[in-house]
Amino acid sequence: MAKGANTSYPKEKIKILFLENISDVAVGNFRRHGYVQVEKISRALTEEQLIEEIKDVHILGIRSKTLITNKILEAAKKLQAIGCFCIGVNQVDLKAATRNGVVVFNAPYSNTRSVAELVIGASIMLIRRIPDKNKAAHEGIWMKDAKGSFELRGKTLGIIGYGNIGSQVSVLAEGLGMKVIFYDVETKLPLGNAEDAKSLKELLGRAEVVTLHVPETSQTKNLINKTNLKFFKKGAILINYARGEVVDLDALRKAILEGSVGGAAVDVYPWEPEKNGDRFQTPLQDCPNVILTPHIGGSTEEAQQNIGEDVSVKLFNYLEKGITFGSHTVPALALPPQEGSHRILHIHNNVPGVLSAINTQLSKHNINIVGQYLKTNDEIGYVVLDVDKQLSAQALGVLREVKGTIKVRMLY
Numbered sequence: 514m515a516k517g518a519n520t521s522y523p524k525e526k527i528k529i530l531f532l533e534n535i536s537d538v539a540v541g542n543f544r545r546h547g548y549v550q551v552e553k554i555s556r557a558l559t560e561e562q563l564i565e566e567i568k569d570v571h572i573l574g575i576r577s578k579t580l581i582t583n584k585i586l587e588a589a590k591k592l593q594a595i596g597c598f599c600i601g602v603n604q605v606d607l608k609a610a611t612r613n614g615v616v617v618f619n620a621p622y623s624n625t626r627s628v629a630e631l632v633i634g635a636s637i638m639l640i641r642r643i644p645d646k647n648k649a650a651h652e653g654i655w656m657k658d659a660k661g662s663f664e665l666r667g668k669t670l671g672i673i674g675y676g677n678i679g680s681q682v683s684v685l686a687e688g689l690g691m692k693v694i695f696y697d698v699e700t701k702l703p704l705g706n707a708e709d710a711k712s713l714k715e716l717l718g719r720a721e722v723v724t725l726h727v728p729e730t731s732q733t734k735n736l737i738n739k740t741n742l743k744f745f746k747k748g749a750i751l752i753n754y755a756r757g758e759v760v761d762l763d764a765l766r767k768a769i770l771e772g773s774v775g776g777a778a779v780d781v782y783p784w785e786p787e788k789n790g791d792r793f794q795t796p797l798q799d800c801p802n803v804i805l806t807p808h809i810g811g812s813t814e815e816a817q818q819n820i821g822e823d824v825s826v827k828l829f830n831y832l833e834k835g836i837t838f839g840s841h842t843v844p845a846l847a848l849p850p851q852e853g854s855h856r857i858l859h860i861h862n863n864v865p866g867v868l869s870a871i872n873t874q875l876s877k878h879n880i881n882i883v884g885q886y887l888k889t890n891d892e893i894g895y896v897v898l899d900v901d902k903q904l905s906a907q908a909l910g911v912l913r914e915v916k917g918t919i920k921v922r923m924l925y
Contacts (some may be wrong), residue, residue: 518856524546524548524549525547525548525549525550526546526550527548527550527571527572527832528548528550528552528569528570528571528572528591528804529543529548529551529552529570529571529572529573529574530552530554530557530567530570530572530573530574530686531551531552531553531554532554532556532557532558532573532574532575532579533555533556533557533575533576533577533578533598534553534555534556534574534576534874535553535555535574535575535576535598535821536598536817536818536820536821537553537821538580538817538818538821538822538825538906539574539596539598539821539824539825540553541886542821542822542825542829543825545594546829546833549606549801551921552887554620556788557575557576557578557579557787557788558579558858560580560582560584561766563579563581563585564585564588566883567585567589567592568588568590568591569591569872570589570591570592571591571592571593571594572592572593572594572595572596572828572832573589573592573594573595573596574595574596574598574607574824575596575597575598575604576593576597576598576599576666576783577597577599577601577604577808578788579604579789580604581595581604581605581606581610581831582606582609582756583606583609586606586609586612586613586615587609587613589613589615591630592613592615592830592923593615593616594615594616594617594618594828594831594834594921595610595615595616595617595618595827595847596618596619596621596824596825596827597618597619597824598619598620598803598817598820598821598824599619599620599624599811600619600620600621600623600685600811601619601728601761602617602619602841603717603729605617605841607841607842608892610841610842611842611843611890611892611893612892612893612919613919613920614842614843614860614893614919614920615842615843616831616837616840616842616843617840617841617842618827618828618839618840618841618922619824619832619839619841620819620820620823620824620888621922622677622823623676623811623816623820623822623823624810624811624812624813624816624817624819624820625677625678625681626681626815626816627810627811627812627813627815627816628678628754628811629678629681629685629704629809630685631754631810632678632682632685632724632752632754632778633665633682633685633686633689633779633781634753635721635752635804636665636670636686636722636724636750636863637665637779638778638804639722639750639752639775639776639778639802639804640662640663640664640665640722640750640775640778641667641719642661642662642776644776644801644802644803644804644816645801645802646797647848652682653678654816661775663721664889665686665689665691666689666690666691666721667690667691667692668680668691668692668722669691669692669693669694669719669720669721669722669723670683670686670691670694670696670720670721670723671691671695671710671716671717671719671720671722671723671724671788672691672693672694672695672696672707672724672726673695673696673697673713673716673723673724673725673726673727673736674695674696674697674725674726674727674728674755675695675696675697675701675703675707675726676697676701676726678726678754679695679697679724679726679896680701680704682724682726683695683703683704683705683707684704684705687707688707690872691722692706693706694707694708694709694710694716694719694720695707695708695709695710695716696709696710696712696713696715696716698710698732700763712766713736713741713744714744714815717741717744717745717746717791718744718745718746719746720746720749721748721749721750721885722749722750722752723749723750723751723752724751724752724753724754725737725751725752725753725754725755725759725760726754726755727755727756727759728755728756729755729756729757729758729759733758733759734758734759735758735759735760735761736759737753737760737761737764737765738761739750739761739764739767739768740766741772742764742765742768742773742774745768745773745774747772747773747775748772748773748774748775749774749775750774750775750776750777750778751765751774751776751777751778752777752778752779753777753778753780753781753793754778754780754781754810755781757781757784757785758783759781760779762779762782762783762795762796762797763796765777765796765797766797766800769800769801769802769803770796770800770801775802776801776802776803776804777797777800777803777804778801778803778804778805778806779795779797779804779805779806780807780808780809780810781808781810782795782804782808785807785808790874793807798848801865811813818854827839830847832924833846833924833925834847834856834924835848835856835924836896837860837895843860843895844888844889844890844893844894844895845888846886846888846895846897847886848885848886848897848899849884850899851884851899853883853901853902854883854899854900854901855899855900855901855902855908855923855924855925856897856898856899856923856924856925857897857898857899857900857908857909857912857921857922857923857924858895858896858897858898858911858920858921858922858923858924859871859886859891859895859896859897859898859918859920859921860893860894860895860918860919860920860921861893861894861896861915861917861918861919862879862892862894862898862917862919863889863890863891863892863893867916867917868887868894868896868914869896870917871896871898871912871915874911874912874914874915875900875908875911875912878908878911879910880900880901880905881900881901882898882899882909883899883900883901884897884898885897885898885899895920898912909921
């Protein structure tokens with residue numbers, strides 16, 4: 514989209530807002546691609562603040578603290594896409610984004626290695642009871658004792674959720690000589706010598722270290738509760754770098770203090786502070802052999818750079834080519850560029866007759882379609898159209914009038 518080109522959104526007019534101190538890699542990528550209106554804010558914004566800020570924004574970049582509500586999306590009349598520079602998208606009202614034709618991207622794989630390494634590191638620290646020895650040393654107490662300290666080699670690691678992170682942990686654990694078992698609600702191909710446990714109860718009863726890598730759903734809420742904690746092998750370690758609602762922390766505290774669970778590493782919580790420096794409370798504070806970290810499982814410079822690259826590329830592909838692969842809202846499709854044509858994107862309610870109406874209107878105005886592709890989901894349809902250059906401006910106006918239209922945009 515060169516400056517002055519016949520397009521509805523020239524690069525110099527596209528306003529981009531990045532929140533939560535998103536990596537400068539993303540900011541630099543956009544500026545190198547010719548986008549000059551890039552604003553970066555280091556913190557998350559409240560709903561009221563974002564409603565005010567987002568009115569003229571075309572691209573919004575967020576991390577996990579910014580909640581994108583229906584009210585925000587209704588106020589964002591110019592918003593084309595949201596880039597979630599993190600793994601999850603649960604902070605976005607996806608149904609509202611879909612209704613408004615806003616594409617939502619994330620980076621589901623970019624911090625996999627960072628989280629996996631920290632899981633292994635926490636396992637070593639906990640099975641050696643390093644948190645207690647570290648605390649004692651800081652208090653001037655000498656605790657040189659091998660009792661209750663073990664090697665990871667030869668121990669069994671139980672992985673609950675064998676997805677991208679879980680399977681990466683599996684590979685690293687086997688490299689340290691651990692035996693790996695996993696449990697997942699879906700059938701997964703084991704890596705290396707990992708074994709598929711027949712049930713959650715079986716896994717909990719066999720593993721010396723249990724690590725969670727599941728999404729936050731109604732099925733996983735309090736997955737590790739007072740009942741399932743009773744199935745743990747005595748003295749086993751629990752690691753939760755998944756989602757805060759997955760573990761009943763009060764029940765876990767009781768199990769640790771009673772000695773049935775040997776320790777825990779927790780990085781995610783049901784409630785988390787909005788910004789650095791805020792007060793934070795959890796039932797696990799002051800428990801023995803517990804590592805508490807402030808949701809930093811994927812917070813490495815490498816991971817943030819990878820996320821910045823990944824989401825930037827997805828946003829560029831949508832802005833400049835109409836490609837929606839990786840979207841959680843608008844159907845995923847791509848159409849190769851057509852020589853001698855202009856490209857128009859049309860997002861509409863998924864009701865019968867829209868594509869027919871598009872073709873009828875274009876035909877009525879003698880507008881030639883060089884290329885066309887449609888894909889739908891339950892809520893909306895997405896059409897990429899390549900039309901004759903001489904008539905593209907007229908085509909844009911015609912398409913805006915088609916019943917059921919949510920958004921229309923000319924790319925080039």
